[in-house]
Amino acid sequence: MEQHPLLSQIHPNAINSLRMVHYIDKNNTVHIVSTFIRFGVGTSIIDNTSKGGFAVAVNNETGELQGVGRQEVSKGAATYFEHPNTHFKFKGFIIPYFQEALNLVKEFAFYFPNRIVGWDIAITPTGPLIIEGNHNPGLRGSDIAYGGYCKHPLIQEILEEIKK
Incomplete structure (x- = not known):
């Protein structure tokens, strides 16, 4: 698999993948x-x-x-405003084929019985490609990247539903 050349400018050695977490609400809206x-x-x-x-x-x-990259605490808890190897600055960069990736996740959301799934998506030169869907997406990574999931209105909705 080959990643999009713009993503290779940031880090060429790995397929730098998106993690998109979807939630299907009580009305079947993704x-x-x-x-x-x-x-x-x-x-x-x-x-x-x-x-x-x-x-x-x-x-x-x-x-x-x-604009801010965050590393797991167990790996050093570094924060980055640019890639440490290529010095590519994150702020302002737009993921190629992002809307297509969103549409792909929304299309595939109903193929899993879970209402919350974490999708790993590669962005290739010709568009997004699903690597895998995670039925147990490990929300810690999303929490770190988002800067605190408990502030997210959809997470609040999920927590309220669980309480009932």
Whole structure:
């Protein structure tokens, strides 16, 4: 698989994948709760944050990187405003084919019985490609990238539903 050349400018050694988390509400409406992109570091071919990569939140409306990369605490808790190897600045970068990736997740949301799924999406030169859907998406990464999930209105809705 080949990633989009604009993403290779940021980190060429890994397929830097999007994680899009969807939630299906009680009315069967699909919401994208959060999106972040993971980047590998150094010569690593792995972008996963548990393996030393880091995540940058993505604006769900525009596909723009939100400017701050965050590493897991267990890996050093570094924050980045640019990629540590290529010095590519995140702020203002727009993910290619972002709207198509959103549409793909919304289309595939009903193929899983779970109401919350985390989708790993590669952005290739010709568009988005699903790598996998995670029935247990590990919301810690989304929480870190989003800057605190408990502030998110859809998470509040989910928590209220669970309480009932």
